[in-house]
Amino acid sequence: MISIPAKGTLERDALIAEHRRCVDSMKGVAGFSVLYCATPGDTTDVSGGIHEFPVLRRVLLRMRGESPAGKLVVVCTKIEEQWRIARLSGVRGVPPTFVNDVVYDNEQEIQHDIFLMRLDELPADAGMPEHFHDGWKRKDDNWPIT
Amino acid sequence: MSTMRLAGYADKFSVHPGETIKFFVNCDGPENFDADIVQMIHGDTNPRGPGFIEKEVPGAFKGTVTGARQMIHGGSYGFVNDAKALNPESFTLQCWVWPTAPKTHPRYWKHGPQGLVTKWSGDQGYGLFINERGCAELRINGEKLTTELPLRDHAWHFLAATFDAATGAAVLYHEPQVMYALDPVIAPVTRTLSGPLINAPVPLAFAAYVEALDDGALARSSMPAGVVFAGKYNGKLDSPRLCNRALTRLEIETMKQGAQPGLTERRNSGPTSDLAKCLVGAWEFSEGINTLMLKDCGPYRLDGRLVNCPTRALTGYNWDGTVFDWTKAPTQYGAIHFHDDDVDDARWEVSFEWQVPVDAKSRFYAAKLTTSDNDEDYIPFWVVPELGKQQSKIAVMVPTISYMAYANEHVASNAGGAELFVYRVPIMQHQNMFLAEHREYGGSIYDTHTDGSGICLSSRLRPILSIRPKYDHFLAQAPWQYPADLHLVYWLETMGYDYDVFTDEDVSYEGLARLEPYNVVITGSHPEHNTGTQLEALHNYTERGGRLMYMGADGWYWVHSYHPGYEDLGRGVVTEMRRCESGIRTWRADPGEYYHQGTGELGGMWRFRGRYLHSVAGTGMSSEGFDISSWYSRTPDSNDPRVSWAFEGIDYDEKLGNFGLVGGGAAGLELDIVDTMLGSPPHTLTVATSAGRHTEAYLLVMEDFGFNQQGTDGTSHPRVRSDIAFHETPNGGACFAFSSIAFCGSLPWNNGDNNVSRLVKNVLDRFSMDGPLPAPSPDAVQYRGRADYDAPEDRHRRR
Numbered sequence: 001m002i003s004i005p006a007k008g009t010l011e012r013d014a015l016i017a018e019h020r021r022c023v024d025s026m027k028g029v030a031g032f033s034v035l036y037c038a039t040p041g042d043t044t045d046v047s048g049g050i051h052e053f054p055v056l057r058r059v060l061l062r063m064r065g066e067s068p069a070g071k072l073v074v075v076c077t078k079i080e081e082q083w084r085i086a087r088l089s090g091v092r093g094v095p096p097t098f099v100n101d102v103v104y105d106n107e108q109e110i111q112h113d114i115f116l117m118r119l120d121e122l123p124a125d126a127g128m129p130e131h132f133h134d135g136w137k138r139k140d141d142n143w144p145i146t
Numbered sequence: 147m148s149t150m151r152l153a154g155y156a157d158k159f160s161v162h163p164g165e166t167i168k169f170f171v172n173c174d175g176p177e178n179f180d181a182d183i184v185q186m187i188h189g190d191t192n193p194r195g196p197g198f199i200e201k202e203v204p205g206a207f208k209g210t211v212t213g214a215r216q217m218i219h220g221g222s223y224g225f226v227n228d229a230k231a232l233n234p235e236s237f238t239l240q241c242w243v244w245p246t247a248p249k250t251h252p253r254y255w256k257h258g259p260q261g262l263v264t265k266w267s268g269d270q271g272y273g274l275f276i277n278e279r280g281c282a283e284l285r286i287n288g289e290k291l292t293t294e295l296p297l298r299d300h301a302w303h304f305l306a307a308t309f310d311a312a313t314g315a316a317v318l319y320h321e322p323q324v325m326y327a328l329d330p331v332i333a334p335v336t337r338t339l340s341g342p343l344i345n346a347p348v349p350l351a352f353a354a355y356v357e358a359l360d361d362g363a364l365a366r367s368s369m370p371a372g373v374v375f376a377g378k379y380n381g382k383l384d385s386p387r388l389c390n391r392a393l394t395r396l397e398i399e400t401m402k403q404g405a406q407p408g409l410t411e412r413r414n415s416g417p418t419s420d421l422a423k424c425l426v427g428a429w430e431f432s433e434g435i436n437t438l439m440l441k442d443c444g445p446y447r448l449d450g451r452l453v454n455c456p457t458r459a460l461t462g463y464n465w466d467g468t469v470f471d472w473t474k475a476p477t478q479y480g481a482i483h484f485h486d487d488d489v490d491d492a493r494w495e496v497s498f499e500w501q502v503p504v505d506a507k508s509r510f511y512a513a514k515l516t517t518s519d520n521d522e523d524y525i526p527f528w529v530v531p532e533l534g535k536q537q538s539k540i541a542v543m544v545p546t547i548s549y550m551a552y553a554n555e556h557v558a559s560n561a562g563g564a565e566l567f568v569y570r571v572p573i574m575q576h577q578n579m580f581l582a583e584h585r586e587y588g589g590s591i592y593d594t595h596t597d598g599s600g601i602c603l604s605s606r607l608r609p610i611l612s613i614r615p616k617y618d619h620f621l622a623q624a625p626w627q628y629p630a631d632l633h634l635v636y637w638l639e640t641m642g643y644d645y646d647v648f649t650d651e652d653v654s655y656e657g658l659a660r661l662e663p664y665n666v667v668i669t670g671s672h673p674e675h676n677t678g679t680q681l682e683a684l685h686n687y688t689e690r691g692g693r694l695m696y697m698g699a700d701g702w703y704w705v706h707s708y709h710p711g712y713e714d715l716g717r718g719v720v721t722e723m724r725r726c727e728s729g730i731r732t733w734r735a736d737p738g739e740y741y742h743q744g745t746g747e748l749g750g751m752w753r754f755r756g757r758y759l760h761s762v763a764g765t766g767m768s769s770e771g772f773d774i775s776s777w778y779s780r781t782p783d784s785n786d787p788r789v790s791w792a793f794e795g796i797d798y799d800e801k802l803g804n805f806g807l808v809g810g811g812a813a814g815l816e817l818d819i820v821d822t823m824l825g826s827p828p829h830t831l832t833v834a835t836s837a838g839r840h841t842e843a844y845l846l847v848m849e850d851f852g853f854n855q856q857g858t859d860g861t862s863h864p865r866v867r868s869d870i871a872f873h874e875t876p877n878g879g880a881c882f883a884f885s886s887i888a889f890c891g892s893l894p895w896n897n898g899d900n901n902v903s904r905l906v907k908n909v910l911d912r913f914s915m916d917g918p919l920p921a922p923s924p925d926a927v928q929y930r931g932r933a934d935y936d937a938p939e940d941r942h943r944r945r
Binding site for chain 2: 026029030034042046077080083088094096110140
């Protein structure tokens with residue numbers, strides 16, 4: 001597995017900068033990807049991001065494949081106006097809970113903050129043998145596969 | 147966060163002019179709510195589009211309605227009405243169980259004991275349970291006899307309990323079907339209880355126990371009304387038996403055989419003469435699998451009724467792996483899988499009703515509900531002309547089976563892989579937050595139950611919070627299904643077309659008669675889930691000169707059937723689907739469980755029933771991705787005189803659909819292509835394609851390859867694309883396939899003034915003309931092979 005670049009490294013800073021650039025360009029699109037729109041808010045011509053930055057691509061895959069328990073998610077709290085960050089419970093029948101009071105006025109901007117939070121939360125060597133636990137013995141909905 | 151205090155459903159999806167439609171509403175808080183019948187025009191709130199649009203319906207229902215709290219009595223169970231024979235002094239209870247969640251997380255929404263076979267309530271009566279630690283438990287009055295070791299999940303166990311009133315002796319047996327090398331021996335548990343057994347005046351329950359008899363909101367929506375069942379069991383239950391004395395272990399073994407009438411010339415119930423004297427009930431769940439009945443083969447005919455439609459036609463404890471179709475060996479399919487989140491009917495009381503005027507226009511309607519506290523809900527429905535009373539030459543076929551398949555979906559909050567296929571952090575709406583807590587509203591056929599097993603049944607008689615305007619789905623970060631189909635409705639209204647609407651349900655039940663009055667039938671954006679009779683009707687329609695505009699993608703994919711047990715409540719109440727060995731599956735059916743319980747037909751993809759998706763409208767599913775959309779270029783085929791009329795007013799080099807309210811382009815989400823080897827007619831013209839423009843989030847469908855390999859995403863695989871295609875059908879008919887779920891999201895762009903709109907208008911204007919379409923020139927009539935379309939060798943390589 002690929003390591004998550006450590007805090008303070010140039011590699012990590014570069015990932016953050018590219019993610020930022022993509023998020024800004026995606027504002028206005030009815031959808032989202034970590035890709036750069038040549039014309040902001042227009043997907044006619046996209047490049048960069050996951051297509052051209054292999055480390056960013058793999059780091060995002062690692063983050064996206066985390067178990068639902070404690071996974072960050074976006075909740076739209078007012079249609080087209082407000083969004084907040086929450087965490088999934090991982091328990092059926094227990095709804096997500098908000099992580100803080102920050103209210104976003106843009107559904108793309110919040111993607112970047114979640115990326116930053118995950119960079120801080122995910123150990124560089126997650127998924128390696130030293131992280132083995134009994135949950136590896138079974139498949140369930142919590143594995144990153146449907 | 148919204149608590150969704152106001153939500154409801156109607157007794158029908160489609161209602162004819164002159165009929166009455168009833169609405170059932172939970173209004174939990176405010177004393178009253180206002181209800182208005184409105185026409186739905188556009189459900190997308192995206193500020194780059196026309197915004198939310200509804201239209202008043204003059205003279206329709208409008209008024210203030212007294213609110214009431216209504217609850218869903220969720221979770222499946224069976225019950226047998228109380229009878230003298232069910233109130234013994236001594237007894238033996240026995241059954242096979244395959245529990246799926248014997249131990250639950252303390253925060254799990256239904257953490258606590260689960261009833262297996264119980265005639266117990268409020269410390270009276272008797273019953274077999276799984277306690278909150280996952281152990282088998284016998285309850286007699288207020289006393290509990292419990293095994294020490296929890297039941298293994300997803301494994302068969304035989305359980306039995308005896309109680310002798312004369313001695314007070316109680317025995318509880320737990321015998322796993324499979325023992326592993328390091329499993330400890332589980333000895334029977336015995337104890338002398340004080341007795342006597344005080345029987346409870348409640349029904350016998352399977353997979354639950356009676357918690358209360360009252361007239362509260364929960365009890366009113368129960369069946370039988372007034373009886374609140376709790377302790378809903380998750381797992382399979384097979385072959386329960388009840389005798390009115392304490393049997394020996396040998397007698398219990400014999401009793402496993404059930405009533406066994408007719409072993410010889412005798413016809414009495416009971417495998418032996420001794421057991422014939424004490425047998426009370428021997429329920430054989432292998433009988434009436436396609437019904438909601440529980441057949442008792444014992445002497446008293448204590449037949450039971452299932453509630454909330456648990457899953458049947460599943461392998462039993464005795465399934466031997468040689469038969470895979472329950473209709474061929476039903477005795478190996480005596481298991482019923484109960485779930486604590488099954489729901490077949492909310493069973494709410496009527497809040498208000500509306501008699502649709504005889505001159506009502508056939509359109510998308512909704513009951514708009516509001517309160518003074520800013521609560522809001524919409525209950526969509528469709529006014530559908532009676533057969534023979536069509537109002538227009540154009541019809542929209544509303545994909546209601548697909549709406550049901552996606553009803554109240556939980557994937558964003560439950561599936562670990564959800565983020566990997568949407569390729570961003572999912573956005574949940576307040577409906578998703580509510581459903582994450584209220585599992586009693588049931589899930590979608592994309593979800594797994596709370597116990598992790600796949601959901602294969604979906605009812606429309608419950609509030610379906612995903613069939614709503616102003617609802618963006620996490621898959622698209624934009625409208626999906628119902629609200630996405632309103633993009634099409636807005637366009638039809640804006641362009642001034644007159645049109646009728648009908649639903650999948652109408653076509654499934656009425657066949658060609660529903661389709662043939664129309665010159666053209668337009669589909670929704672994602673008609674993925676279909677009954678066989680619906681597909682047959684579409685083929686019959688296009689064969690006889692009908693014109694079909696397939697406005698989306700991933701259509702005609704999954705086998706569905708309506709459960710026959712609900713016909714008394716209306717048409718198409720519960721739909722069933724099994725996710726078998728291929729196709730895009732968020733869960734997979736277990737071996738031997740591919741056949742529908744309702745109809746006995748093989749489930750799975752229509753493709754593997756020999757009905758290729760591409761044969762219905764010319765294109766079929768190739769790939770899917772959910773991050774952003776792309777756009778089309780015309781191909782040389784678009785200049786063919788057979789179809790060039792469709793591109794009048796569109797330059798050859800124009801970027802077609804590089805805009806839109808779904809992913810930012812017309813080619814997105816799920817994509818269809820032409821494939822003459824998979825059912826596209828050999829004369830199909832591919833008039834535009836989005837090849838080479840999709841992101842790596844887009845992946846080839848798994849049914850198209852047999853070996854896992856790299857290079858199957860949108861940045862590298864040539865079949866990850868959408869093809870817009872046209873072909874003629876006999877007798878002046880034709881199909882136009884737009885082949886992308888996002889496609890309709892481009893129609894409203896710039897208020898309908900755009901090249902996608904132009905293309906669709908050209909097609910609709912031609913397809914809606916009276917009489918057969920003009921015949922193509924004689925030189926177009928050629929005999930074509932399916933494999934005639936070999937790529938010219940190395941055409942694109944430079945050497």
